Amino acid sequence: MTDKASRILSGVEPLRDKAPVLFCIGTNHESAGLDFRETLFLSREDIEASLPRVIEKHQIKEVLVLSTCNRLEVYGVLESTEITQNHLREIFIDLQLFGPSPKADLNDEIKNRSYVYLQKEAARHAFSVASGLDSLVLGETQIAGQFKDAAQFATESGTLGPILKRLTQEAFSASKKVRTQTDIGKKPVSISHAAIDLANRVYGDIKNSNVLVIGAGEMAEVAGKYLVKYGPQNLFVCNRTRSRAEALVEKIGIGLVYPWEELNEVLALADVIISCTAANEIVLDKACIQRSQAQRGGKPLFLIDIALPRDIDTACSSLEDVYLFDIDDLKQVVGENFEERKKAAEAGKLIIIENATNYERWLHSLNLKPALASFREYLDALALQEFQKSFSRSPLASLDAMQIKAVEAMMRSVIQKISADAGRIVHTPPLGYTSEQLADALKSLFPSDKNA
Amino acid sequence: MLNFYHLGVISALIAFACSSGLYLHSFATHRTRDIINRSAYGFMFVASLLMAFNTYNAYIHDLTHTTSSFVLVTFLGWITILAQMGFGVKALGSVVAPVSTLILLLQFFFISPHTTTLGAGPTGLLKAHILTSVLGEAFVIIAFGVAVFYLLQQRALKNKQIDLLQHTQVSISKLSQALIITIWVGFILLTGGLILGAIFWQFYFDGDRADLLGKILWAIIVWLWYLSTLISRNLFNISAKKLAWMTIAGFVLLSLGLFGIYNWS
Numbered sequence: 001m002t003d004k005a006s007r008i009l010s011g012v013e014p015l016r017d018k019a020p021v022l023f024c025i026g027t028n029h030e031s032a033g034l035d036f037r038e039t040l041f042l043s044r045e046d047i048e049a050s051l052p053r054v055i056e057k058h059q060i061k062e063v064l065v066l067s068t069c070n071r072l073e074v075y076g077v078l079e080s081t082e083i084t085q086n087h088l089r090e091i092f093i094d095l096q097l098f099g100p101s102p103k104a105d106l107n108d109e110i111k112n113r114s115y116v117y118l119q120k121e122a123a124r125h126a127f128s129v130a131s132g133l134d135s136l137v138l139g140e141t142q143i144a145g146q147f148k149d150a151a152q153f154a155t156e157s158g159t160l161g162p163i164l165k166r167l168t169q170e171a172f173s174a175s176k177k178v179r180t181q182t183d184i185g186k187k188p189v190s191i192s193h194a195a196i197d198l199a200n201r202v203y204g205d206i207k208n209s210n211v212l213v214i215g216a217g218e219m220a221e222v223a224g225k226y227l228v229k230y231g232p233q234n235l236f237v238c239n240r241t242r243s244r245a246e247a248l249v250e251k252i253g254i255g256l257v258y259p260w261e262e263l264n265e266v267l268a269l270a271d272v273i274i275s276c277t278a279a280n281e282i283v284l285d286k287a288c289i290q291r292s293q294a295q296r297g298g299k300p301l302f303l304i305d306i307a308l309p310r311d312i313d314t315a316c317s318s319l320e321d322v323y324l325f326d327i328d329d330l331k332q333v334v335g336e337n338f339e340e341r342k343k344a345a346e347a348g349k350l351i352i353i354e355n356a357t358n359y360e361r362w363l364h365s366l367n368l369k370p371a372l373a374s375f376r377e378y379l380d381a382l383a384l385q386e387f388q389k390s391f392s393r394s395p396l397a398s399l400d401a402m403q404i405k406a407v408e409a410m411m412r413s414v415i416q417k418i419s420a421d422a423g424r425i426v427h428t429p430p431l432g433y434t435s436e437q438l439a440d441a442l443k444s445l446f447p448s449d450k451n452a
Numbered sequence: 453m454l455n456f457y458h459l460g461v462i463s464a465l466i467a468f469a470c471s472s473g474l475y476l477h478s479f480a481t482h483r484t485r486d487i488i489n490r491s492a493y494g495f496m497f498v499a500s501l502l503m504a505f506n507t508y509n510a511y512i513h514d515l516t517h518t519t520s521s522f523v524l525v526t527f528l529g530w531i532t533i534l535a536q537m538g539f540g541v542k543a544l545g546s547v548v549a550p551v552s553t554l555i556l557l558l559q560f561f562f563i564s565p566h567t568t569t570l571g572a573g574p575t576g577l578l579k580a581h582i583l584t585s586v587l588g589e590a591f592v593i594i595a596f597g598v599a600v601f602y603l604l605q606q607r608a609l610k611n612k613q614i615d616l617l618q619h620t621q622v623s624i625s626k627l628s629q630a631l632i633i634t635i636w637v638g639f640i641l642l643t644g645g646l647i648l649g650a651i652f653w654q655f656y657f658d659g660d661r662a663d664l665l666g667k668i669l670w671a672i673i674v675w676l677w678y679l680s681t682l683i684s685r686n687l688f689n690i691s692a693k694k695l696a697w698m699t700i701a702g703f704v705l706l707s708l709g710l711f712g713i714y715n716w717s
Contacts (some may be wrong), residue, residue, distance in 0.1 A: 007614045160525050171614060198614065201614070201623070202609060202614070202623060202624060203623055203624070204622075204623030204624075204625045204626045205623075209625070272626070294689060297689055298685075298689045298690065298691050299625070300627070300628055300692065317610070320630075320691030320693055320694070321691050321692050323609045323610070323624070325612065332612070332614040332615055335615065
């Protein structure tokens with residue numbers, strides 16, 4: 001966080017009057033463990049229910065909520081003279097409290113496990129997230145889609161204003177640049193890829209094993225496509241909606257679809273189970289895994305739960321010969337071409353800093369706009385006032401229309417020149433001054449309502 | 453010389469041992485499992501048939517010291533065959549076959565030997581006995597190594613220390629499979645060694661028998677331990693972790709036996 005942002009957050013430096021402030025508050029896989037992230041997880045319906053009340057209570061101008069298995073982040077714009085960390089955390093807490101199933105007593109945990117960014121830092125963070133540089137699996141691609149979905153949802157909800165709109169546009173542009181200008185996108189990686197790499201490592205050769213994918217969403221699709229590379233002995237797909245499972249199998253090109261009612265039967269056939277449903281409740285509990293293990297003759301079983309909320313009861317890990325892994329365990333899987341991606345990420349960070357700087361400049365100009373507009377208004381009003389005064393009496397009253405037009409044009413040109421010079425100087429202030437100081441000075445020296 | 457009747461008993465013992473080995477397999481795939489079970493059943497049938505013949509011989513020759521145990525083994529054999537044929541109870545064979553093998557082995561070791569009449573036998577038999585036994589012990593040691601490795605790997609997995617797994621290259625499923633196979637092969641070889649030793653002891657050994665009693669006892673204890681390990685896995689589905697611990701215990705038992713034998717000598 002920049003010094004200025006820290007000073008603002010700590011209350012040392014007040015924000016300028018009514019200046020829009022971009023903020024980001026959230027938790028991710030680095031700041032909080034899976035249990036806490038699971039507690040905080042908000043579905044689209046939850047967000048739909050709680051967001052209007054949060055906006056109303058905190059007078060948020062614009063807001064975007066990004067809720068994935070690795071993070072819950074709120075990007076927003078406030079117009080306030082006082083923004084403190086506590087205030088931002090209150091927004092985060094209220095988002096949990098105002099939902100259909102309110103989660104209370106999270107204050108301390110949120111305080112300890114959340115992060116706050118303002119202005120340029122918030123933008124930098126957003127760009128890192130959209131580019132996959134802040135992901136659990138470095139350089140993963142799914143996050144860009146999730147960011148797009150969040151932006152789409154905010155647009156539909158009418159909470160995406162010009163500042164966040166620009167932020168999302170810049171985020172997608174940064175993500176694209178990072179992918180095209182660095183080697184990070186050379187080989188696609190994702191949580192699903194990491195899960196399969198893990199399964200392949202711990203189980204041995206997936207080629208000789210039966211793999212069951214539970215779910216038929218995006219993660220299941222990525223997992224399925226990647227599994228084809230390993231060529232498992234059998235690939236089973238089981239999903240609550242059978243038609244989606246069938247569509248997935250058709251896309252992948254291999255696999256057998258099992259109806260949801262036969263999940264218990266297919267469990268006994270699988271050596272590796274990858275679960276990634278969107279269910280809010282446990283899909284596989286200890287009892288059903290125990291039953292399937294009895295049928296399997298105690299052969300090792302690998303359960304990989306990449307869903308949030310989790311699909312597999314954590315109690316399953318207490319069973320003998322059953323090995324349960326969740327999203328956070330995938331941190332240890334470096335995956336393919338990790339070193340290459342790490343290097344590429346360093347280059348990607350430079351792109352992100354550049355984009356964040358540009359964004360900050362734009363945001364800055366947005367903050368200075370009212371002062372410059374007011375100055376221009378002042379000049380226009382002054383010119384008009386003086387023009388009317390001077391041309392109503394001699395000797396200027398005797399000028400013909402052509403001459404009046406020429407004088408008028410000259411005055412307009414002078415005003416334009418003064419206004420442009422002021423704008424230039426405010427945007428690039430001389431040493432020892434800040435843009436805000438100069439803008440403030442302009443507003444104080446030449447108030448637009450003075451002429452009126 | 454070995455006569456026709458002796459060969460009948462030896463053949464039955466070998467058939468029971470083969471049946472035990474096949475019944476106690478636990479690594480077969482779905483495709484081969486049925487074939488292995490059928491083979492085990494076949495050996496059980498042959499062994500029971502031979503034992504019926506041997507019992508009849510023992511009865512007509514008035515060999516009272518063997519008749520009762522022969523009757524028991526024959527009865528058990530046919531009960532098993534009927535249970536599998538009539539009711540599809542395959543599990544019974546995995547207990548009856550090794551128990552019958554054990555009863556016959558005890559007969560070989562503990563009834564009055566024929567050595568005095570037969571004299572020193574072929575040296576190949578003794579060599580085969582030593583080779584098979586040593587190979588069996590080697591597999592017990594390998595199984596011990598695999599078990600230790602399995603437990604380490606398992607602990608790393610349960611504690612989710614995936615980075616610890618990266619350098620081992622051997623997956624837990626492969627280790628689990630290797631553990632079962634090494635125990636099974638070790639058991640087969642130990643059984644073979646015991647059978648060959650029993651034949652040698654019964655018909656050709658002319659040294660001081662008291663010297664070898666400890667060795668025989670330990671060999672049977674170790675064999676029984678591995679038998680119970682395999683039965684536990686096959687019938688009671690014990691976890692691979694318990695199997696690994698039982699293997700380690702078996703190795704300790706074997707080491708104690710060897711150590712005890714040297715001290716005995």
